[in-house]
Amino acid sequence: MTIAETQQQLLEELSLFQDWTERYEYVIGLGKHLAPMPGELQTRDRLIEGCQSQVWLDASCPAGKMHYLADSDSLITKGMIALFVRVLDGQTPDDVLTADMSFIDQTGLKEHLAPTRANALNLMATQMKQRALEFAGK
Amino acid sequence: MPAFDVAAIRAQFPILSREVHGKPLVYLDNAATAQKPRAVLDASRRYYGEINANIHRGTHHLSQLATVAHEEARLTVARHLNAPTPDEIIFTAGTTDSINLVASILGRARHLKPGDEILLSHLEHHSNIVPWQMLCERSGATLQVIPVHDDGSLDLPAFHRLITERTKVLALTHISNAFGTVNPVRELLAAAKKAGALTLLDGAQAVPHLPIDVQDLDVDFYAFSGHKVYAPTGIGVLYGRYKILDTLPPWRGGGEMIKKVSFSGTTYNNLPFRYEAGTPNIEGAIGLAAALDWINSIGLDPLHQHEQALIRQAAAALSALDGLHLYGPSDRAASLSFNLDGIHHYDLGTLLDQMGIAVRTGHHCCQPLMERFAVTGTIRASFAAYNTTAEVTQLAAAVKKAASMLR
Numbered sequence: 001m002t003i004a005e006t007q008q009q010l011l012e013e014l015s016l017f018q019d020w021t022e023r024y025e026y027v028i029g030l031g032k033h034l035a036p037m038p039g040e041l042q043t044r045d046r047l048i049e050g051c052q053s054q055v056w057l058d059a060s061c062p063a064g065k066m067h068y069l070a071d072s073d074s075l076i077t078k079g080m081i082a083l084f085v086r087v088l089d090g091q092t093p094d095d096v097l098t099a100d101m102s103f104i105d106q107t108g109l110k111e112h113l114a115p116t117r118a119n120a121l122n123l124m125a126t127q128m129k130q131r132a133l134e135f136a137g138k
Numbered sequence: 139m140p141a142f143d144v145a146a147i148r149a150q151f152p153i154l155s156r157e158v159h160g161k162p163l164v165y166l167d168n169a170a171t172a173q174k175p176r177a178v179l180d181a182s183r184r185y186y187g188e189i190n191a192n193i194h195r196g197t198h199h200l201s202q203l204a205t206v207a208h209e210e211a212r213l214t215v216a217r218h219l220n221a222p223t224p225d226e227i228i229f230t231a232g233t234t235d236s237i238n239l240v241a242s243i244l245g246r247a248r249h250l251k252p253g254d255e256i257l258l259s260h261l262e263h264h265s266n267i268v269p270w271q272m273l274c275e276r277s278g279a280t281l282q283v284i285p286v287h288d289d290g291s292l293d294l295p296a297f298h299r300l301i302t303e304r305t306k307v308l309a310l311t312h313i314s315n316a317f318g319t320v321n322p323v324r325e326l327l328a329a330a331k332k333a334g335a336l337t338l339l340d341g342a343q344a345v346p347h348l349p350i351d352v353q354d355l356d357v358d359f360y361a362f363s364g365h366k367v368y369a370p371t372g373i374g375v376l377y378g379r380y381k382i383l384d385t386l387p388p389w390r391g392g393g394e395m396i397k398k399v400s401f402s403g404t405t406y407n408n409l410p411f412r413y414e415a416g417t418p419n420i421e422g423a424i425g426l427a428a429a430l431d432w433i434n435s436i437g438l439d440p441l442h443q444h445e446q447a448l449i450r451q452a453a454a455a456l457s458a459l460d461g462l463h464l465y466g467p468s469d470r471a472a473s474l475s476f477n478l479d480g481i482h483h484y485d486l487g488t489l490l491d492q493m494g495i496a497v498r499t500g501h502h503c504c505q506p507l508m509e510r511f512a513v514t515g516t517i518r519a520s521f522a523a524y525n526t527t528a529e530v531t532q533l534a535a536a537v538k539k540a541a542s543m544l545r
Binding site: 020021024025028052053054073074075076077 | 159481482483484485488489492499500514515543544
């Protein structure tokens, strides 16, 4: 699936939720099921520091496709990470770089991405693209 | 003593009738900032609508009205703190500004040298740590830290060991913004004074909740913020003992803080103006006076009793929840910090927000304290005049619901 197709599918899933409890139970569920990041990868250089929760991001590019591993000490943050990973994982570095991430605005979860210093998530999409840049054109 | 009518008090705060995420606002983040009653909103509006002018310099009628209002605000603050003279009341931008002022002028005065010590506690907010660290960097003095017990109270025997003739400054929080610990400040200040140290209290969390008497405390510097005591943001106070401030050099230079300026030399103004360079936050000062008048019209004693009842109710209700840990001593004031086993504070705070409840999560600008308790943060509920027992019940129910969603 292309990035745009994945985003569309996600938005359709999220639109099924009527109220905040359902929406957050979904995100929390995503967080609980996100593949944990191996402890040895949770290093300082993989840490995206924020005031409210910690986020680790690892990126590699096996066989020309981006592979992301990410983790957080906050469950809701993990759920948001899972959304990002679902959209960008397995895509080429060039596709990641040109991905339009504005679908987030339509998820009803945008307050987790507010550009306050408290929010490591806000940096997540940027960081994932930055890592893709390292592998692009190779 | 006037009976505490919380409904009548709530009615004076327009913001409390708003909704967040479609739910009525339950505002429990008062340690971060307090909401403003109509008396304060009206005072701000009246200032700009009727008497706005620059102060101290003009000869026209509006400038006289504004000057009088500003200086009467200073008198109101002096009376509120029981300062002997309004010359000891300096208007600043807030507590952080006030503490930076003191640390800076002590630095300029070369008051400290290598071998000297500044004594803080492990409870301190960053604003009562970093200015002193910066002063240590400049002067070669070192920082000493009073340890804190597991219940969030200060280790007093350790304090008495740490206070020596090398201690030049004791800077302490009056009430901890993270755990609500009320420090036994009289005992600590007396020991510091005996050792010959200058003393400063961070009163940001105390002024909204307790009567403050700087003469009774016998403290050299007392700092607080307007916005935490129902006044506008951008205004604060530094009380400074006259005979100490009068020997210290100025801070910011410019208009207002001078007597005469020439390229061959400049002379500085008297206290308190020497520490108020430039046009001040006139509206803020007037708003602060209105807030202090308002809080005194309610009565600090009934207010304190009301808030203590809410904190005790919250502590009891939350303690009944599975896996809940409270921080701070049982006689805490102003704030209540807690965590739930296996649950991240950000997650809990986010779900409480969805239910219309505003609390603070994270390190509360007290990273050293969080490190001491081996947590990345806590959830903090903090109380004010307009909070109710129903809101506390809601908080406990919401925490229970959020916990079940996250487990």
